[in-house]
Amino acid sequence: MTEIWNILFNPLPNAIMTLLTGISLVYWLFSMLLGDGFDFGTDADIQFEGADVQDVDIDGDADAQADTDTEQHVEPSFFSKAMDFIYVGKAPMMVLVTLFKFIGWVVTIVSSLVLNLSAYGWKSVWILIPVFILSFFLLHYVAIPFVKLYKNVGYTGEEAYDFIGRVGKMRSSIHSDQLGAIELIINRDVIRLNVKSQDGLQLSYGDDVVITNQDPERKFYIVQKDINLNNI
Structure with missing residues (x-):
């Protein structure tokens, strides 16, 4: 022993x-x-x-x-x-x-x-x-x-969650048609998703973003910058 x-x-x-x-x-x-x-x-x-x-x-x-x-x-x-x-x-x-x-x-x-x-x-x-x-x-x-x-x-x-409307943080910087990643936490689960910027606007690493839609082929989500009291 x-x-x-x-x-x-x-x-x-x-x-x-x-x-x-x-x-x-x-x-x-x-x-x-x-x-x-x-x-x-x-x-x-x-x-x-x-x-x-x-x-x-x-x-x-x-x-x-x-x-x-x-x-x-x-x-x-x-x-x-x-x-x-x-x-x-x-x-x-x-x-x-x-x-x-x-x-x-x-x-x-x-x-x-x-x-x-x-x-x-x-x-x-x-x-x-x-x-x-x-x-x-x-x-x-x-x-x-x-x-x-x-x-x-x-x-x-991921299919058990509805991501539309949820807020996450960018984990890459994207613009135009670039594909990037966001991170969000749901019920203590850390989840990362493929995303593209809505209208191709610049999104920087660390930005708070809200998921607005999903690609018809379910390959990525559409996000835009989340405007709140912390970033006004």
């Missing part, structure tokens, strides 16, 4: 990842006790700058994204591509975060044993940088069964 405890919390990277993974475990235990479970209902969790989840085939994501890019004539940001790579919007965010932590935890434990990280003291914490990078790429494959499961049980992502 002492040996197992030592592996979990020594060296420092193991302790960090054990703590982070433990936090997720506590979260899911409380979720189970409160009856939320793994959120197999139609409540939204998060949707990020991607195509409608019901129209995307897991094995054809690359083609679907390419078609979307051609239709919109806008190159998605690096961050948007990264989020699509790990299926953000196609499974609840907490499920993906938990998987990421678990993968990182396993990789860190194995690395500490193989590379004898204990000999490096606190400097061993730098191993977490390559661990996080590797975990990100591994998540793409580990998450596939979960994404398919949520798709089969009818997980609808």
Whole structure:
């Protein structure tokens, strides 16, 4: 038992990842006790700058994204591509975060044993940088069964919310026909959406904007600057 405890919390990277993974475990235990479970209902969790989840085939994501890019004539940001790579919007965010932590935890434990990280003291914490990078790429494959499961049980992502009339903050600067992103919080869920400026007017990073309409093909939303007491 002492040996197992030592592996979990020594060296420092193991302790960090054990703590982070433990936090997720506590979260899911409380979720189970409160009856939320793994959120197999139609409540939204998060949707990020991607195509409608019901129209995307897991094995054809690359083609679907390419078609979307051609239709919109806008190159998605690096961050948007990264989020699509790990299926953000196609499974609840907490499920993906938990998987990421678990993968990182396993990789860190194995690395500490193989590379004898204990000999490096606190400097061993730098191993977490390559661990996080590797975990990100591994998540793409580990998450596939979960994404398919949520798709089969009818997980609808953003569709459970009516975004028209809601206020969010710009997370990019846009004008004319440029495609950008906004962030809004609904029921503690942080949601990012593709948007275009109404009438092509300039919108800057951090601006408060209100969603006024949705593209007929459901690829993005139309927004305009929100005029309130804070920005008059």
